[in-house]
Amino acid sequence: MLDKTANPLQRRLLESERLMEETGCYDGITELRLRRQDPLKFETLHTKLRAYCVSAREMARRISASPGVREVGEMVVAIYTPEGDAIALSNGIMVHVHTMSRFIKWMIRNGYEQNPCIRDGDIFANNDAFIGTVQVPDVMDVVPIFHEDTLVGWAGAVCHELEAGGITPGGDVCLAQERFTEGLFVCAEKIGENDEIRRDYVIRCERNLRMPIYWVLDEKAKVAACIDMRESVKQLINEVGLEYWQRLSKEFIEEGRRAQLARTRQLTVPGIYRGHTFYGHVTEGKPGFQPLADPNWLYNIPIEMEITSEGKIRLDFDGTQPWGYHSMNCTPAGMDGGMFVTLTQHMNFEGLVNDGAWMATEINIPHGTWTNPDNEMAATATSWALLLPAYGVFQRLLSRGFIARGFVEEAFVGQVNSPMIEMGGISQYGTGFGMAHFECAAAGSGALAIKDGLDTAYVGWNPESDMGNIEIWEQNMPMVYIGRSIVPNSGGAGKYRGGCAFISTWLINKTDHLRLVTSEHSSRVFDNGGLCGGYPAPTCEKHHAVRNSDIHERAERRESLAHAPGTDPLVSDFERIYKGEQVFEEGPYITRPHKAGDIFSHAYNGGGGFGDVLERDPVKTAWDVENGFLTRQAAEKVFGIILREDAEGYPQADIEATAVRREQMRKERLKKAIPVSEWIARERRRVKASDFAPEVAKMYRSAMKLSLRFSKDFKEFWGLASDFAIAGEN
Amino acid sequence: MTGYSKEVINDLVNGTLPWAQTRRIMSAYKDDDRFFKYLAVLQDRVSWSDPILLPVGDRLFICDSAEGRVTRCECGHSFGDYRRNWKLNAVINVRDTEESLREIYPNSDIPDPRWMEIREFFCPECAHLHEVEAAAPGYPIVHDFEPDLEGFYRDWLGKPLKDLS
Numbered sequence: 080m081l082d083k084t085a086n087p088l089q090r091r092l093l094e095s096e097r098l099m100e101e102t103g104c105y106d107g108i109t110e111l112r113l114r115r116q117d118p119l120k121f122e123t124l125h126t127k128l129r130a131y132c133v134s135a136r137e138m139a140r141r142i143s144a145s146p147g148v149r150e151v152g153e154m155v156v157a158i159y160t161p162e163g164d165a166i167a168l169s170n171g172i173m174v175h176v177h178t179m180s181r182f183i184k185w186m187i188r189n190g191y192e193q194n195p196c197i198r199d200g201d202i203f204a205n206n207d208a209f210i211g212t213v214q215v216p217d218v219m220d221v222v223p224i225f226h227e228d229t230l231v232g233w234a235g236a237v238c239h240e241l242e243a244g245g246i247t248p249g250g251d252v253c254l255a256q257e258r259f260t261e262g263l264f265v266c267a268e269k270i271g272e273n274d275e276i277r278r279d280y281v282i283r284c285e286r287n288l289r290m291p292i293y294w295v296l297d298e299k300a301k302v303a304a305c306i307d308m309r310e311s312v313k314q315l316i317n318e319v320g321l322e323y324w325q326r327l328s329k330e331f332i333e334e335g336r337r338a339q340l341a342r343t344r345q346l347t348v349p350g351i352y353r354g355h356t357f358y359g360h361v362t363e364g365k366p367g368f369q370p371l372a373d374p375n376w377l378y379n380i381p382i383e384m385e386i387t388s389e390g391k392i393r394l395d396f397d398g399t400q401p402w403g404y405h406s407m408n409c410t411p412a413g414m415d416g417g418m419f420v421t422l423t424q425h426m427n428f429e430g431l432v433n434d435g436a437w438m439a440t441e442i443n444i445p446h447g448t449w450t451n452p453d454n455e456m457a458a459t460a461t462s463w464a465l466l467l468p469a470y471g472v473f474q475r476l477l478s479r480g481f482i483a484r485g486f487v488e489e490a491f492v493g494q495v496n497s498p499m500i501e502m503g504g505i506s507q508y509g510t511g512f513g514m515a516h517f518e519c520a521a522a523g524s525g526a527l528a529i530k531d532g533l534d535t536a537y538v539g540w541n542p543e544s545d546m547g548n549i550e551i552w553e554q555n556m557p558m559v560y561i562g563r564s565i566v567p568n569s570g571g572a573g574k575y576r577g578g579c580a581f582i583s584t585w586l587i588n589k590t591d592h593l594r595l596v597t598s599e600h601s602s603r604v605f606d607n608g609g610l611c612g613g614y615p616a617p618t619c620e621k622h623h624a625v626r627n628s629d630i631h632e633r634a635e636r637r638e639s640l641a642h643a644p645g646t647d648p649l650v651s652d653f654e655r656i657y658k659g660e661q662v663f664e665e666g667p668y669i670t671r672p673h674k675a676g677d678i679f680s681h682a683y684n685g686g687g688g689f690g691d692v693l694e695r696d697p698v699k700t701a702w703d704v705e706n707g708f709l710t711r712q713a714a715e716k717v718f719g720i721i722l723r724e725d726a727e728g729y730p731q732a733d734i735e736a737t738a739v740r741r742e743q744m745r746k747e748r749l750k751k752a753i754p755v756s757e758w759i760a761r762e763r764r765r766v767k768a769s770d771f772a773p774e775v776a777k778m779y780r781s782a783m784k785l786s787l788r789f790s791k792d793f794k795e796f797w798g799l800a801s802d803f804a805i806a807g808e809n
Numbered sequence: 810m811t812g813y814s815k816e817v818i819n820d821l822v823n824g825t826l827p828w829a830q831t832r833r834i835m836s837a838y839k840d841d842d843r844f845f846k847y848l849a850v851l852q853d854r855v856s857w858s859d860p861i862l863l864p865v866g867d868r869l870f871i872c873d874s875a876e877g878r879v880t881r882c883e884c885g886h887s888f889g890d891y892r893r894n895w896k897l898n899a900v901i902n903v904r905d906t907e908e909s910l911r912e913i914y915p916n917s918d919i920p921d922p923r924w925m926e927i928r929e930f931f932c933p934e935c936a937h938l939h940e941v942e943a944a945a946p947g948y949p950i951v952h953d954f955e956p957d958l959e960g961f962y963r964d965w966l967g968k969p970l971k972d973l974s
Binding site: 528 | 818821822824826828831834835839841843844846847848863864865866867868869896897898899900901902903911912913914915916917918919920921923924925927929930931933935936937938939940941943944945946947948949950951952953954955956957958960961964965
């Protein structure tokens, strides 16, 4: 029987939680004594800790071999209390700061003090999302920090690996339907001692990954970062004394908690906020999906946010869908991570940011749903597919509060669900390979309440969003870019449009075997919504490919090439220009291998718009058309902006004609629109008859089965009997 | 303490403040007197004199009026008691066919209209588009925001609203 008295760290963790419960303050810190005594010293020491983190991350990026880490910065490091609460963190993929906290706490709760023991120089690693990360490619390492014989903290680091050894190459393994197909799992494992990674662990990585150089060198980078932070913290403790450090680290977190509450009270308005998004995934009949994962998926994600008078943010996912045999499930750790990364970007942009901010929130993730599967065998490889649109809604809910309070410059329509491409097979060097392409880390953002969204420059998980250097990606994959361009109209329309996305077009090169797999493709529904009258961004673009193209022959003859599919929804430029087998694919792209001479294009998503589209600035729109962010057709038909050519042939807004056209469009709006009461009466008949597509009906049945609140609200809204049920069977 | 003139707040709200200045405002500590300056800016925009209590959208406000606290469009149209969902008193246009979706997305990929529709909520007087919902057919209309108006003024602003009961 486990002797609990021999686990002092576990006792300390329980004690810390009890103190929080009893006092409402982190670890029972009801007074910021050290801060009061010497605020300058307090702030200086926090700045030092943050500098340790930033410096360690930068050093590690230079050790890493992976372009994901080195080029794009998919890494974060942090310093923790002995109980596993984040004190200070670097820039980077901050979503993992709290998920790493869960990893440390998991080891403590599971008796790691006794077996496998926690000693100075140990290295622990994890990528099991049910222990604490978001998905398998997010591999985290932590090392304990000892002062003499006392454990005084942890240093941790996470990198997103470009290859995880799953059923398809890459890390966001969209074909995974259970964890057994997701790749190499490291479940809170001691992977090193005496500051050295174990050889047997490296061998396991080398024999189970398609491109182990990324993973293994990233491990070395992370361990170096952890050791660097550990030594810095030890030095700091020598300077300030152990007792001071132990109190100081706790006060930092308590201050972070208080700062979050104060910030919420400063920036928002108390009350109930609601929003929703959807995710529609086409998988039926796709090659590689096993029977359990074969049906198409439609998910509703209703979110209710309460801001209490205290300033606490409560997020509730009641009413969302059950987990499924697909890769889009998420774990509580991932959901926490989504909350943390949103808070760090949108509320805590100055001062202390640590786990204290997370403690000023609550989140309800109903058991059995994709947010909190009641089966740890569920796959989570593409958890971002649902996580990103969900937290995009959270950003919109917060923004409603910012607008109400007057801080319009902070209102942000939200992050987007950015499709991802991964690949493997035989490289241009004749060797086996596998990797994810991380240019997806530069999608279009949602609009702001005062300006257009960011074009090709933002994703939610990494505030330093970066698509990387095109030549670096070409070095690692057997394809060469023949085009990378803005996707016109990819931002949602509005007074301020969503940021536009880009599309890449590649020529497969020097290989006879290249498998391409894409994920996070919500093609059947809008998942990146708008705000205050702004429209959602379009659905993700279909994939276009040309097999056995005549591109080399055309080039030989010096004829023009198509560098993107173009803007005609009926006939692509690829069809007009290239001979060969034309392929159009909706949703994830999973087909037989490509070979040299084939052409392939992959597009990313733009963000939602803000405000009424008929208020958009005509002059700015002329610039958009001139530069390819909007088509002329959209400017005129959607925005009501009349453009003329100037003397040099450039589009110029005709202000007067635009005003006339817009007045006419307003009249047309009222002519077409009907009172909402009429629409409800008409739609009620449809709802009563369950006149829905099978996927929609299934979505309602499962939501009503899992959530009493959703069921009640649905029936009340439509005036249905309490025993009403959507017809059909799951 | 940070503070800005009403003119600066006006330009910020209108999206006409130069970016360099906007960027500095975004990076600086927040101005504690923003809310009432913001209300004053918005009040200047409208042609009616009933006091705006809280903006709940881009051109949508809760205001005090002879008929009580109501949600009101910038043009003056009232959507009724602010505690009820204003959308229920709006006019709506639903895009649930490929043809109608194409009017907004002429060159992009669009959803399957059997899976998702767009609902446009307009002011019945001025035709301003206040909100767009993208939802599956049959999805109840969402009540976006139910502010704790009394608590906000009383506990957060320290200026309680007059009791209407």
